[in-house]
Amino acid sequence: MRLSVLILCGILGGVISWAVYQHASGPSGPTTCSGAPATVHVFSKDALREASRSRLLLVVLGEVYDVSAGADFYKEGSYAVFIGQDSSRAFQDGNFNRTVEDVRDLSVMDILSVEQWRGFYRKSPKYPFVGYVEGLYYDCNGKATDALQEVDAMVAEGRRIEASEDALSQRHTGCNSQYTAESALTTVSCPATKNGLPQYPRVFIWTHEGTKKEATRCACFGLNQQLERGRTELYPDCPDTSPSCTFKL
Ligand code: HEM
Numbered sequence: 748m749r750l751s752v753l754i755l756c757g758i759l760g761g762v763i764s765w766a767v768y769q770h771a772s773g774p775s776g777p778t779t780c781s782g783a784p785a786t787v788h789v790f791s792k793d794a795l796r797e798a799s800r801s802r803l804l805l806v807v808l809g810e811v812y813d814v815s816a817g818a819d820f821y822k823e824g825s826y827a828v829f830i831g832q833d834s835s836r837a838f839q840d841g842n843f844n845r846t847v848e849d850v851r852d853l854s855v856m857d858i859l860s861v862e863q864w865r866g867f868y869r870k871s872p873k874y875p876f877v878g879y880v881e882g883l884y885y886d887c888n889g890k891a892t893d894a895l896q897e898v899d900a901m902v903a904e905g906r907r908i909e910a911s912e913d914a915l916s917q918r919h920t921g922c923n924s925q926y927t928a929e930s931a932l933t934t935v936s937c938p939a940t941k942n943g944l945p946q947y948p949r950v951f952i953w954t955h956e957g958t959k960k961e962a963t964r965c966a967c968f969g970l971n972q973q974l975e976r977g978r979t980e981l982y983p984d985c986p987d988t989s990p991s992c993t994f995k996l
Pocket residue numbers: 817820826837838839840841842
């Protein structure tokens with residue numbers, strides 16, 4: 748009797764210590780560099796280069812996609828620069844001969860080109876997301892770095908400016924324009940009315956919020972119309988109530 752109690756206690760003790768050990772060492776399976784359970788694969792730069800020998804792994808802003816289904820684009824040639832390493836800068840400048848992951852020197856408008864590509868891969872059913880590469884944009888735990896947050900803030904600002912510029916161009920209807928090659932003359936004109944008010948062609952001049960440069964185009968305005976942004980000028984030798992103006996560029 749005493750022996751069987753001892754055996755039972757031994758077995759129970761073993762089970763309990765095994766359970767305590769399991770709890771302390773965490774669930775089995777991949778972990779991040781800090782030991783937490785990994786929810787997404789994080790490649791080191793070397794591991795990514797190695798893994799790219801057997802499948803085409805493309806990087807954009809630290810995100811890794813398997814683009815093996817697009818081997819025609821990525822296996823050889825210019826776009827191979829995106830495989831096995833982060834060359835995000837080339838998504839904007841088209842310089843496929845160098846590997847530059849940092850895009851933070853771009854303007855907020857130019858960074859939108861890189862963002863367009865990131866959006867393209869995120870949405871593409873052809874190219875599955877496979878993880879992150881540890882580097883400028885993600886740490887070894889797959890956590891976004893300050894640099895990525897900076898890029899995302901620039902993207903948000905670029906989008907805000909883009910929307911504001913779009914709204915501006917929608918507010919002021921563009922002119923109809925006709926160029927005659929023989930005379931080298933351009934004629935601009937406007938639809939007769941907008942909201943029941945007569946419209947006239949004007950040179951519309953404003954400062955583009957993104958480039959900070961002065962931009963001009965022909966747009967249609969009512970007489971003495973107040974503007975929220977920018978200013979207008981009359982076309983040379985064209986009266987303010989003329990429905991069309993003709994000039995040589
Ligand atoms: C910043 C410059 C550029 C970048 C970053 C770029 C990048 C790319 C990438 C990543 C692809 C593959 C898309 C996919 O996986 O479906 C692609 C495709 C293509 N690119 Fe470019 N490209 C650039 C400029 C150009 C230029 C200047 C031309 C033309 C002269 C061009 C012509 C093409 C064509 C024809 C395709 C194939 C489109 C298709 O068949 O779906 N690209 N480009």
